[in-house]
Amino acid sequence: xxxxxxxxxxxxxxxxxxxxxxxxxxxxxxxxxxxxxxxxxxxxxxxxxxxxxxxxxxxxxxxxxxxxxxxxxxxxxxxxxxxxxxxxxxxxxxxxxxxxxxxxxxxxxxxxxxxxxxxxxxxxxxxxxxxxxxxxxxxxxxxxxxxxxxxxxxxxxxxxxxxxxxxxxxxxxxxxxxxxxxxxxxxxxxxxxxxxxxxxxxxxxxxxxxxxxxxxxxxxxxxxxxxxxxxxxxxxxxxxxxxxxxxxxxxxxxxxxxxxxxxxxxxxxxxxxxxxxxxxxxxxxxxxxxxxxxxxxxxxxxxxxxxxxxxxxxxxxxxxxxxxxxxxxxxxxxxxxxxxxxxxxxxxxxxxxxxxxxxxxxxxxxxxxxxxxxxxxxxxxxxxxxxxxxxxxxxxxxxxxxxxxxxxxxxxxxxxxxxxx
Amino acid sequence: xxxxxxxxxxxxxxxxxxxxxxxxxxxxxxxxxxxxxxxxxxxxxxxxxxxxxxxxxxxxxxxxxxxxxxxxxxxxxxxxxxxxxxxxxxxxxxxxxxxxxxxxxxxxxxxxxxxxxxxxxxxxxxxxxxxxxxxxxxxxxxxxxxxxxxxxxxxxxxxxxxxxxxxxxxxxxxxxxxxxxxxxxxxxxxxxxxxxxxxxxxxxxxxxxxxxxxxxxxxxxxxxxxxxxxxxxxxxxxxxxxxxxxxxxxxxxxxxxxxxxxxxxxxxxxxxxxxxxxxxxxxxxxxxxxxxxxxxxxxxxxxxxxxxxxxxxxxxxxxxxxxxxxxxxxxxxxxxxxxxxxxxxxxxxxxxxxxxxxxxxxxxxxxxxxxxxxxxxxxxxxxxxxxxxxxxxxxxxxxxxxxxxxxxxxxxxxxxxxxxxxxx
Numbered sequence: 001x002x003x004x005x006x007x008x009x010x011x012x013x014x015x016x017x018x019x020x021x022x023x024x025x026x027x028x029x030x031x032x033x034x035x036x037x038x039x040x041x042x043x044x045x046x047x048x049x050x051x052x053x054x055x056x057x058x059x060x061x062x063x064x065x066x067x068x069x070x071x072x073x074x075x076x077x078x079x080x081x082x083x084x085x086x087x088x089x090x091x092x093x094x095x096x097x098x099x100x101x102x103x104x105x106x107x108x109x110x111x112x113x114x115x116x117x118x119x120x121x122x123x124x125x126x127x128x129x130x131x132x133x134x135x136x137x138x139x140x141x142x143x144x145x146x147x148x149x150x151x152x153x154x155x156x157x158x159x160x161x162x163x164x165x166x167x168x169x170x171x172x173x174x175x176x177x178x179x180x181x182x183x184x185x186x187x188x189x190x191x192x193x194x195x196x197x198x199x200x201x202x203x204x205x206x207x208x209x210x211x212x213x214x215x216x217x218x219x220x221x222x223x224x225x226x227x228x229x230x231x232x233x234x235x236x237x238x239x240x241x242x243x244x245x246x247x248x249x250x251x252x253x254x255x256x257x258x259x260x261x262x263x264x265x266x267x268x269x270x271x272x273x274x275x276x277x278x279x280x281x282x283x284x285x286x287x288x289x290x291x292x293x294x295x296x297x298x299x300x301x302x303x304x305x306x307x308x309x310x311x312x313x314x315x316x317x318x319x320x321x322x323x324x325x326x327x328x329x330x331x332x333x334x335x336x337x338x339x340x341x342x343x344x345x346x347x348x349x350x351x352x353x354x355x356x357x358x359x360x361x362x363x364x365x366x367x368x369x370x371x372x373x374x375x376x377x378x379x380x381x382x383x384x385x386x387x388x389x390x391x392x393x394x395x396x397x398x399x400x401x402x403x404x405x406x407x408x409x410x411x412x413x414x415x416x417x418x419x420x421x
Numbered sequence: 422x423x424x425x426x427x428x429x430x431x432x433x434x435x436x437x438x439x440x441x442x443x444x445x446x447x448x449x450x451x452x453x454x455x456x457x458x459x460x461x462x463x464x465x466x467x468x469x470x471x472x473x474x475x476x477x478x479x480x481x482x483x484x485x486x487x488x489x490x491x492x493x494x495x496x497x498x499x500x501x502x503x504x505x506x507x508x509x510x511x512x513x514x515x516x517x518x519x520x521x522x523x524x525x526x527x528x529x530x531x532x533x534x535x536x537x538x539x540x541x542x543x544x545x546x547x548x549x550x551x552x553x554x555x556x557x558x559x560x561x562x563x564x565x566x567x568x569x570x571x572x573x574x575x576x577x578x579x580x581x582x583x584x585x586x587x588x589x590x591x592x593x594x595x596x597x598x599x600x601x602x603x604x605x606x607x608x609x610x611x612x613x614x615x616x617x618x619x620x621x622x623x624x625x626x627x628x629x630x631x632x633x634x635x636x637x638x639x640x641x642x643x644x645x646x647x648x649x650x651x652x653x654x655x656x657x658x659x660x661x662x663x664x665x666x667x668x669x670x671x672x673x674x675x676x677x678x679x680x681x682x683x684x685x686x687x688x689x690x691x692x693x694x695x696x697x698x699x700x701x702x703x704x705x706x707x708x709x710x711x712x713x714x715x716x717x718x719x720x721x722x723x724x725x726x727x728x729x730x731x732x733x734x735x736x737x738x739x740x741x742x743x744x745x746x747x748x749x750x751x752x753x754x755x756x757x758x759x760x761x762x763x764x765x766x767x768x769x770x771x772x773x774x775x776x777x778x779x780x781x782x783x784x785x786x787x788x789x790x791x792x793x794x795x796x797x798x799x800x801x802x803x804x805x806x807x808x809x810x811x812x813x814x815x816x817x818x819x820x821x822x823x824x825x826x827x828x829x830x831x832x833x834x835x836x837x838x839x840x841x842x843x844x845x
Contacts, residue, residue: 022455024433024784062714069709069774073781096781100433102815136717143723143744146675150573150744252673252843254570287516288509297503300560303568321568349509356512356532363531367458368789 004376004387009216010223012230013202016376017212022367026108026208027094028115028215029373033201033380035231036087036169042176043184043192045080048089049137050129050189052078055117061136067114071107072096076118080174084235084267084312084381087174089196091118094369097209108210116218122193128186129193141181145173156257156418157319163247164261164414168236170313197223199231203377207369233381237267237314238413245414250421257418258330260318262338265409267314269383274394275402280309280316281354282346282403283337288353290337291318301330312381316410324420331415341407344400351400359392423641425633430808432815433787437797437808438633444644446620449797450636451628453790457531459629460790461538463545464525464798466624467617469595470734471522473655476616481655484613485604486590487562487597490519492610494562496526496545498554504544513537521591522733523802524617529791534629535639542625542643548614550607559602566596573674573840574742581680581740581838584665588657591736620647626797628790656735661686663836671843676723678840679748681755683830685737690730692805696779696813697825698730702739703775704767705759710775712758721751739829748839759830767826772819783811 005017034044058064068074074095081088093115095107123130148154158173165171175181204219206212241263266276284291284307291305305320322330365371365388379385386394424441437451469489475481497504497517508515513530515537526545528537569575582592596602627636663684690698704710706728708717716722726743745751767775786792793807800807 022453023788025788061708061717065708066774069707069778071777071781072784073778094785096784100784102777102780136720139720140723143676143725147725147744150674150676150678152571152673153568255564255567286509286514287505292505296561300557301564303561303564321564323564323567353509353512356509357514360512360514360529360531364458364529367453367456 007216009220010226011228012200013204013219013223015204015206015216015219017206017216018372019209019212020207020372021209023208023369024097024100025094025369026097026111026206026210027092027369027373028112029090029092029205029377030115030119031203031377031380032089032091032196033083033086033203033231033233034089034196034199036082036085036172038169038172038176040192040195041087041172041174042180043188044087044089044196045175046134046137046141046181046184047189047192047196048078048080048091049140050133051118051122052076052091053133053137054123056121056123057117059123071105071110072101074107074111076115082170082174083378085169086233086235086381091115092373099209108208109214112215113218116215116222120222124190124193127190129189131186134184134186134189138181138184141175142178145175145178152251152253152257152418153319153321156259156416157317159249159418160259160261160317160414160416163245163416164315168238197226198228201230201233201380203380205373205377207373235267235312235381238263239265241411241413244412247414248417248419250419253418253420255321256324256327256420258320258322258327259416260331260334260412261414261416262316262318263411263413264309264314264316264406265411266406268311268381271383272402272406273311275398276406277309277311278351278354278358278395278398279341279403279406280307281358282350283307283341284318286354286357288350290341290350291334294337295320295330295333299329299333301326301333305330305334327417327419335412338407338410341404342410344404346400346403351403355396355398358395362388362392362395423637428806428808430811432811433784433808435787440633440636442640442644443646444620445647445649446644447624447801448636448640449624449626449801450631450633451626451793451797452631453629456630456790458529458790459531459534459627459631460527460529460794461541461625461627462525462527462794462798463541463625464523464623464802465617466522466622466802467524467613468520468522468733469593470590470656471617471654472590474616475653475655477651482612484609485597486593486601487595488605488609488613489524490596491558491562491602491605492613493517493519493524494558495550495555495610496548498549499544499547500549504540507540507544508537511537511540519595521595523798525798534631534635538639539643542639545618546643546645548611548618550610552607555605555607555610562596562602563599566594566599569594569596573672573678576670576672577678577680577838577840578740578742580668580670581682581836584668584836584838585663585682585684585738586736587660587664589659589736590656591733616652619650619652620644621649622652624798624801626794626801628794654734659687659735661834663834665836667837667839669839669841672840673843674840675842676744677746677748677842678744679742679751680838681741681752682836683739684834684836685739685829685831687735687737690732690737690803692809693813694825695805696810696817697822699779699814700772700775700817700822701826701829702728702730703778704771707775707778709778710771712755715758716751716754719750719754721745721747721754748837752837756832756835760832763826763830766823767819769819772822776814776817779814780811783814
């Protein structure tokens with residue numbers, strides 16, 4: 001892997017390129033950051049999917065897809081997520097490196113141009129996006145929301161966030177509600193597109209063996225005409241819990257889901273975030289973690305019991321699937337493990353194995369195109385942008401004292417139970 | 422001495438080593454220079470469908486459903502401690518899984534490969550089951566089964582398999598049932614182990630920045646030579662026809678789901694056929710072709726729409742799956758379209774685009790050490806070759822694909838499984 005080359009193409013538009021000849025494919029990834037707001041969340045999310053559906057040059061899904069298909073199955077993808085209190089729209093294009101084209105086509109050049117068409121030259125007429133495209137993508141998003149409900153593990157975890165962060169923008173779903181999606185108009189979508197070009201923070205990353213200059217030149221020129229006032233990237237972190245919440249809901253399911261949310265009182269870009277992450281991994285991030293060993297293996301209470309740290313928001317979530325009869329014992333077993341950590345009962349073995357596991361997955365990031373592309377863009381809100389090696393060093397340097405301190409800061413916020421009837 | 426063969430691919434510029442190890446094990450090494458990640462997967466050709474078998478022509482043993490998966494869980498427990506705890510000292514990310522046809526143990530790492538590789542080869546070759554350890558797993562696997570009971574995707578698939586198969590064990594949940602796993606004993610686990618975990622019935626695939634010497638210095642030390650035995654699995658006769666053409670269940674979901682299966686007569690699929698099938702499946706599922714656009718235009722599917730060629734010991738089928746507000750109409754549209762396509766044939770232009778999509782997809786999968794080694798395990802058990810598959814795709818013609826298409830998709834032999842919301 002070669003070092004990352006970074007340049008600013010316009011105010012708040014950063015272009016990163018990583019030249020790497022190990023891969024058979026290239027990827028151009030555009031991360032678009034906007035504040036997560038009730039009023040705009042649905043239009044932004046819908047915009048992302050309408051943009052990747054087709055463009056002026058390839059004006060419907062069929063022609064667009066066939067163009068990509070003939071370029072050896074290249075793909076344009078859109079996805080929307082939350083990063084702290086920011087809404088992040090990802091639009092990317094990926095395809096084979098030029099040297100593998102059976103007929104010698106210049107794939108990467110065509111793909112770079114195509115992604116720019118998607119961003120800057122969508123199918124817009126008279127200040128409006130196409131009604132049929134909008135209708136189809138509204139339907140897709142609406143189905144995505146419904147299918148989250150189909151997967152009870154996903155559903156329970158979303159309910160926890162909604163309840164725990166009911167008074168924060170972070171409680172908003174990545175796309176808003178079904179009703180909000182349904183109500184977005186063609187004009188609003190156009191305004192969302194204009195607003196995005198003028199105010200979003202763009203983090204663009206190119207990975208592969210191909211020439212990144214074609215893409216960076218077109219993007220630079222396209223932004224020349226636009227007067228930009230980019231937004232700040234920021235997140236509100238809740239440092240203390242006023243009142244614990246307990247919510248239980250019934251459903252016809254075979255297995256109950258237990259979700260416990262904590263405030264970690266520490267988030268990026270605070271330097272202690274690394275220790276907090278490690279603390280969460282020791283608790284429930286691996287098959288040698290406290291939760292896996294004690295709640296699953298020793299007590300046989302569940303098949304899965306794990307913890308996850310949302311480092312930008314300062315939240316840690318523990319989740320498990322249990323029998324109704326075992327909900328209380330699982331709950332106390334989990335909380336007991338946390339109390340134990342606060343008391344400093346963490347062995348060197350637990351610390352070292354968590355460090356090794358995190359170092360391993362961190363260094364592995366450099367071995368996939370997607371991993372590399374996401375690695376840099378996921379650090380836009382961090383104190384510093386590290387290479388995987390630098391991040392691995394920081395993890396290895398965390399001390400037991402720092403881990404115990406991170407555990408001591410944990411405050412129980414919300415317990416959510418999806419109970420089988 | 423072990424036999425070592427180099428297999429090269431001109432199209433991809435890559436190569437791998439195939440090692441016939443003295444112990445009886447076949448080892449593949451796919452070098453990936455300059456990668457940090459290393460991945461090893463050790464698999465046995467023993468899955469959930471192998472519930473009746475004989476060794477060297479002796480009596481046929483019928484074992485409880487779900488035993489291959491149970492055995493997988495119990496292999497991690499060794500006399501000298503848990504394999505996960507051993508891996509925790511190396512930092513490797515370890516796991517295992519059981520499918521219809523195989524059980525695999527794997528790890529990925531960036532550092533301490535030798536130590537992790539040693540652990541993998543060690544614990545998979547050292548079974549240790551006691552009444553106590555076997556009993557302890559009932560609770561954990563019971564909860565795993567419960568979790569799948571709530572998975573609509575899982576239930577819609579197994580309902581379809583139950584509608585499609587009268588006798589074949591592919592219709593039984595991989596983990597078995599709470600009742601069937603209660604019958605599992607250490608003795609039964611040892612019987613399965615000593616039948617199927619023979620190195621001649623297994624494969625080891627490794628990918629990463631590694632040399633043959635790196636692999637052999639540990640393999641030579643750890644692999645215990647195995648005598649070759651004759652292992653036979655038995656399946657009751659399966660009629661050609663599906664049992665039921667339609668099955669429905671209510672479930673707490675908000676979008677209905679469907680699986681549409683075309684049952685085929687059992688046959689083994691060659692590597693060349695597999696290339697043709699991949700192209701056909703692309704034409705039937707990719708948005709670059711008519712069927713997807715037809716279904717999408719009528720709002721009969723969403724992005725979850727997909728299909729797979731589903732085959733293994735004793736069964737072949739094509740399964741379409743997805744969420745749909747009108748599952749029956751979606752299924753009818755798919756069936757009618759395929760009937761027409763069989764009659765009119767796939768056009769030269771469609772064929773060319775589909776071929777490129779498949780080709781691009783296969784090449785991209787060579788980016789990733791895990792994808793490579795996983796594909797090599799499958800290829801080994803199916804007598805395929807990952808490089809030959811790419812060549813067959815590149816050299817395939819529209820004529821080949823059209824003749825294959827004519828042999829597939831009997832519209833009178835399908836099963837549709839639907840999951841409907843429990844309340845409207």
